[in-house]
Amino acid sequence: VTRVGVHDIARRAKVSIGTVDRALHGRAGISQATREKVLRIATSVGYTPNPTARALSVRRSTLRVGVCIPEEIHFFYDQMRVGIEDEARRCESLGVEFIYRPVPNLGESEKRQITALLREKLHALLVVPGNPKVVTPLINKAEASGVRVVCISTDAPLSRRSTVVCVNPELNGRLAAELMAKFVPVGAEVAIITGMLATEDHRKKTEGFQAGFFTHSARGAVLAVLEAHESEEESYRKTCELLAGEKRLSGIYVNTVNCLPVCRAVQEHGRGRQLRLITTDLFQEMVPFIENGTISASVYQDPYRQGQDAVRIALDHLLEKAAIAPANYLNPAIVLCSNLYLFREVAGLSPTPNSTRTRRSA
């Protein structure tokens, strides 16, 4: 099976390889007649270009990808960074260069960092936008100068970013609600503990949960939506009050990362009742609560995958001219006790010694 190349076509058409190239790529400077002849021969011999040769020939400049995501140890953005780095490593042999300009926290000094990145003659920019108002003009400026911008995890919906890679927050809430509806009995009453409803992400998760619980539960109701403002103390206190006030409460959905105070409160004051707790994401401190059943399930947004996918989308576009979908919604995973140790955040840990759950109340 000897592959046919531009030379073969040129020979058969009695033209030069330059002409073949012009015909094949619809470039200017060739007569319609020759073009058709070349094209006809090319299809008749079943020509397929050798992408290796093309890649070698065409890519003289190295691609530069800027990355601006929050820095963090041991959690969400940390996993995202690892996902980006792992995928970046696979591409460095293709001559792709990654330039990291992290921000210390979501939204903090992002204007400075992104501006710095944009000076680097990027081809693509991966960014977790903290404050959309700040980031949107920068994104628009980048896209205007041909830089493909991929938002990760949170969107800048009014910007001209090429795409976003995230879990749809509304779906996130709906999924939690459907699970909750299936966990609790008919007519059950549940509550939501959120961060700040001013945050789009939290608001949409909350709305999604309410809509989903209405759809999937049988005569159930969402009794309360409590804002805890990401405060440990406030979360704990409000959960305790909730448990004290609503004796019939049979489920709590926590849609922010700040679930540990809720777990503690439930463990201390919810004992004995069939209270179902559904949380968001996963980190090591949650493990004992999942193992002992305090947390029934957690909706996991897979930051590693988000980072990985963002890189892949950008590079498929840059290297292979793949189209970019306007949005890339990941399917969140569901963390249960059984699959806990397959998650990156937990893999490698060994189960807590006293985690054997033999026929406890499920």
Next chain:
Amino acid sequence: VTRVGVHDIARRAKVSIGTVDRALHGRAGISQATREKVLRIATSVGYTPNPTARALSVRRSTLRVGVCIPEEIHFFYDQMRVGIEDEARRCESLGVEFIYRPVPNLGESEKRQITALLREKLHALLVVPGNPKVVTPLINKAEASGVRVVCISTDAPLSRRSTVVCVNPELNGRLAAELMAKFVPVGAEVAIITGMLATEDHRKKTEGFQAGFFTHSARGAVLAVLEAHESEEESYRKTCELLAGEKRLSGIYVNTVNCLPVCRAVQEHGRGRQLRLITTDLFQEMVPFIENGTISASVYQDPYRQGQDAVRIALDHLLEKAAIAPANYLNPAIVLCSNLYLFREVAGLSPTPNSTRTRRSA
């Protein structure tokens, strides 16, 4: 930051590119002193070879990856194939050639197809082993001659395959059991419908479910394990008998793909009771049953991802000398009504018109 190549190293070491090549590849005909000097410079400037150029230059030694998976339209192995093809496309610019030799059905004529592949001077082989007894010697032969073999979806555990990419079947069963335990009330009785317990995969899923249900349910019991031998008629009949005989039954776990007859039986004869059905994998015909709540959840083994990961593992090893883990266990996804349309098998379809589930019994 312009990439450094053999020429740069040659210049710095004041030798020719031929010598650099000899040093870099441990070829003969070079003095120890020059070799060390070149190597030192190469590492100090962080030289990484350009695989595209290498591939182009070496020409005939493009990497060849053989693929032997079942052929199928519209379902599991079909998705797996797409996953492999998508990932293969991303690699073709690296000069990797994929040779497909599918089998019509799992295990059918696999000896012939794999043998044919092994004649192709492969570097890696991706295979879904049907009959381990047949495939194991072929795998061993391949590995003995330096071909890295990656099993997908099912393992050939006694062979010397480099790795397997799959969902651990026992975990699969445990996960289904944990969900079931959380869905059904205290003291609930459930049943398992399986294919053939002689099949390792089905047996392990069954065992996993039993163990998991014992662990996670509160005083519940697995009443029956029914083998339906992948027969539509048998599945339907046995489900009907089960529903008639066990009036208190509150859950069924179907651990094979053959779930439609069970769905029909449940819809016809299980009406009115809170019967929880947990199935395996996902295909279009299941959609209405998920939408109308007949199926409470399905444990999805993500064939697309399995194919994709298999390619990645093989190529990371071949191209970047990455180590291969002895096994790669994927985390199964859980299909619910809310996230249904994020799955590849269903994406693009629009929801069934009468699927609006307004406050039905969950």
Next chain:
DNA sequence: CTGAAAGCGCTAACAA
């Protein structure tokens, strides 16, 4: 409009 030729970065055969 068309052809010739110079690379892309690396390998390998052949000289020296």
Next chain:
DNA sequence: TTGTTAGCGCTTTCAG
């Protein structure tokens, strides 16, 4: 032991 050189198949520039 080392240097030189001719490609791999394609794109692109520069003459004609």
